[in-house]
Amino acid sequence: MSEGSSKKTITEDVVRYVAQLSRLSFDDKEVKKFKSQLADILGYIEQLTEVDTKDTPPTSHVLTSMKNVFREDELQKSLPVEEGLSNAPEKKGDFFKVPKVI
């Protein structure tokens, strides 16, 4: 879709599709409600198309003086395994435990 294209309509199927991308799921009532609220918000946001940005670069960092920050690739102290696991809902030995993957 090109920049500045006209009004996009959000359908219930789009809400279901985006929910699936987001690892969320909704019943029909929720889908309806989110659809109508998102349509309102996106309808308002449509005003951005009024702004002429043909020659405007996108902001990559708000402070133009900032450049990429690198450090030497050296091993540094990190969290001990037991502390890293201390909040795990389930663990086994030195690992996070999850339900079956395949």
Place this chain on the structure above:
Amino acid sequence: MKDILSGINTYKEWLKEQSGSFADAALFLTSRISKLDKDVNAFIEIDKEGITKNAEEIDAASAEGVLRGVPVGIKDNICIKGRLTTCGSHILEGFRPPYNATVVDKLRFVGALLINRANMDEFAFGSSCETSYYGPTKNPWDTKHIPGGSSGGSAAAVAAGEVVAALGSDTGGSIRQPASLCGVVGFKPTYGRVSRYGLIAFASSLDQIGPITRNIEDCAVMLEAISGYDEKDSTSVNREVPRYTESLSKDIKGMKVGIPKEYFIEGIEPGVKARVEESINVYRDLGAEIVDISLPHTKYAVSCYYIIGPAEASSNLARYDGVHYGYRNRKANDIIDMYIASRNDGFGAEAKRRILLGTYALSSGYYEAYYLKALKVRTKIADDFSDAFEQCKVILTPTSPTTAFKIGEKVEDPLQMYLSDIFTIPANLAGLPAVSMPCGVDEKDLPVGLQLMAQPFDEETLIKAAHAFERSTEHHKLVGEKILKK
């Protein structure tokens, strides 16, 4: 109740008169907070055990830090090692961070007593503190009204005299708007001035931690304590931290104060407009030069923000999957179902709405039309400010178009809720420092906030200009007079 927490110095004086230890004072404080907080709910919970331990460490330390023993409220999205940090969300229930946020280390270094956990909108998504999983915070000026958000707990706790100061975070106004609605001072530093390490991320290109206090002097002290470069946050800026307290009590004769016409629009309440116009006169009387300026892209700021903010949030919140920490739905049979069920149960409606909005704006086919477009408009908004700062040193506006609205009034209408941040969002989009301070009350006897914005890293001008105003008015004293004497 006696207003012993009206300022850092007042509290330290009171402390000196007490014979007990810091641990004794902490015990007194937690019971005082429990009493004062009953109707306000500024704190999700008072972490008595953590606070007592913290106070004992202060007793054991010999260093005389500038905030030694001073109670500072900590918003529930700032990590304190071993103490519950839940971001106002069910999905982080039970989370005890294995490390301290850099601001927490810095506050501990100067001896502060950390009071957690200050209530907030879930993941800082909101302007009213009503989306907290743990129930809403109420405005101490009138408990039928919201305190603002998302740092509503932090602002209400300071206003109600429960703590001397608090930390909040500001992504689109989340420090300044609740400070305004609760009649206290709220400061959002320049993006990169304060480390975000250990702040639970909402929108990484906009988030910034800052102080909420009863007066500008305390604000300068807090700002000095938490600012500075941190190698653990690659967006923090390696630049010397000025002594902000040295900008206090300065003359502002001849300072150019810009008034942008786009901030005095339809929809701004008459009570707010009147107080802000009176404030302009205060500056005129102080010898400032009032200059009319224009920030032509202001009306696009909310749209721009509600693409960029949710887009970054949808990515940042992908990590809550029930695997590493927080809530897990244990009924799911395979891993994908577990992700979905945990996120469905764990996130509230506003979080889900923003995840949907952000994912949509970033999804294939919409990325250019929404996200890229918003980034370009963001450049335009920042350019407006660069142009304006050629004509003035500081920009003066209302903080919020309204005073505190009623609890429940905007819950079902997210767009109306979003529009309440219209005057605070631009500073986040442009990375500018900005402060909100009290400038009187409206006809409902609810506080009005005045916002000042300055160029990146010119926090000193804000302190100077804000303190000059505070010294020649009595507005900042109102909160203590109205609330604790009730």
